[in-house]
Amino acid sequence: xxxxxxxxxxxxxxxxxxxxxxxxxxxxxxxxxxxxxxxxxxxxxxxxxxxxxxxxxxxxxxxxxxxxxxxxxxxxxxxxxxxxxxxxxxxxxxxxxxxxxxxxxxxxxxxxxxxxxxxxxxxxxxxxxxxxxxxxxxxxxxxxxxxxxxxxxxxxxxxxxxxxxxxxxxxxxxxxxxxxxxxxxxxxxxxxxxxxxxxxxxxxxxxxxxxxxxxxxxxxxxxxxxxxxxxxxxxxxxxxxxxxxxxxxxxxxxxxxxxxxxxxxxxxxxxxxxxxxxxxxxxxxxxxxxxxxxxxxxxxxxxxxxxxxxxxxxxxxxxxxxxxxxxxxxxxxxxxxxxxxxxxxxxxxxxxxxxxxxxxxxxxxxxxxxxxxxxxxxxxxxxxxxxxxxxxxxxxxxxxxxxxxxxxxxxxxxxxxxxxxxxxxxxxxxxxxxxxxxxxxxxxxxxxxxxxxxxxx
Numbered sequence: 001x002x003x004x005x006x007x008x009x010x011x012x013x014x015x016x017x018x019x020x021x022x023x024x025x026x027x028x029x030x031x032x033x034x035x036x037x038x039x040x041x042x043x044x045x046x047x048x049x050x051x052x053x054x055x056x057x058x059x060x061x062x063x064x065x066x067x068x069x070x071x072x073x074x075x076x077x078x079x080x081x082x083x084x085x086x087x088x089x090x091x092x093x094x095x096x097x098x099x100x101x102x103x104x105x106x107x108x109x110x111x112x113x114x115x116x117x118x119x120x121x122x123x124x125x126x127x128x129x130x131x132x133x134x135x136x137x138x139x140x141x142x143x144x145x146x147x148x149x150x151x152x153x154x155x156x157x158x159x160x161x162x163x164x165x166x167x168x169x170x171x172x173x174x175x176x177x178x179x180x181x182x183x184x185x186x187x188x189x190x191x192x193x194x195x196x197x198x199x200x201x202x203x204x205x206x207x208x209x210x211x212x213x214x215x216x217x218x219x220x221x222x223x224x225x226x227x228x229x230x231x232x233x234x235x236x237x238x239x240x241x242x243x244x245x246x247x248x249x250x251x252x253x254x255x256x257x258x259x260x261x262x263x264x265x266x267x268x269x270x271x272x273x274x275x276x277x278x279x280x281x282x283x284x285x286x287x288x289x290x291x292x293x294x295x296x297x298x299x300x301x302x303x304x305x306x307x308x309x310x311x312x313x314x315x316x317x318x319x320x321x322x323x324x325x326x327x328x329x330x331x332x333x334x335x336x337x338x339x340x341x342x343x344x345x346x347x348x349x350x351x352x353x354x355x356x357x358x359x360x361x362x363x364x365x366x367x368x369x370x371x372x373x374x375x376x377x378x379x380x381x382x383x384x385x386x387x388x389x390x391x392x393x394x395x396x397x398x399x400x401x402x403x404x405x406x407x408x409x410x411x412x413x414x415x416x417x418x419x420x421x422x423x424x425x426x427x428x429x430x431x432x433x434x435x436x437x438x439x440x441x442x443x444x445x446x447x448x449x450x451x452x453x454x455x456x457x
Contacts, residue, residue: 048211084135086396093389097224176295297365
């Protein structure tokens, strides 16, 4: 059965390589030298930022356990991270819009570096402070960088279509290749070289410092609304009004929360799902396989966006497929008998779920550049970071509830709930497409009326 893992990984690697090497003229967009330089700079920074995040992931839980904390203590530390992201995310997002997105990106680096430093302390209070700093940093990672990119892209008058190229490349490298390499590098530092579980956090701090130096030396500042008359509360009101008055923005926020909430729940549940009877599974190798699947998805998204296919259309299919893949644990639980041997190889039901989970990760790879594309179209520039962090409030609340009750419900119930959420996202995506089309038609009709009106003397 061990050969199964290599076959899945090798098959995915071959498909990704084939897609990347086999791009036709339709899959490529002619761009300028200035844009390519701008894109490469952003992708480099984004990859460094993501490496700082990915290096920490495999060893957070393990480090806490090595310090002697039990599952309950560790759970509270994780809840503190998501809770701080929920409580402080909107505030730091608003500050990014008003005080500058470049400053917010630098703040992300500093916050995460400090969070990494706290991992050297076995004191629970110090670790809790680190989790709070990490939660704030996460909010900035998923709002400030994208906001800076969109504003800077528009400020430099690049073709709007080229924005999709940067999104796809950043996700392909930052959420795919960098994730795989970071996991292997973290394993090398902690286990092979014997530096211990805190070493990946030190490496993460180094990569973040390098990225911060590049930001400080090569990025210009941009703002949402630099007006001195608008305080923090005014920024909140602008964002809330935009969400309440524009159905497209509200739908986009709901879609994002439903999908990401299901995605983060999957992160916690895939291990017990694949080893319900304590089967011996290679966690690191499976994680690398998931990241390779995500690379496959981002490569597919790059082709879809290059061919100018309607994002609102194909994402309905992506959400539906995602719902089916996360419903597989429920199906296999009823149809495939559980192995009676503890600690054996992965079961037949586990192999089916693993293939389904790889498909889900491919959908995740399509989701990221596609949702970024839709956000660039629908979210107003003056409060972009604020609105994006508003979207994360229900997401973080949902994840906190799941973490708190992770032992209260059977795993099949949790996966069934995620499947329902993804089907809801597909329905809302359909509604978003309808509303968007109606808005475009009414705008076009109004423009035609304005052109036909005679000039008043």
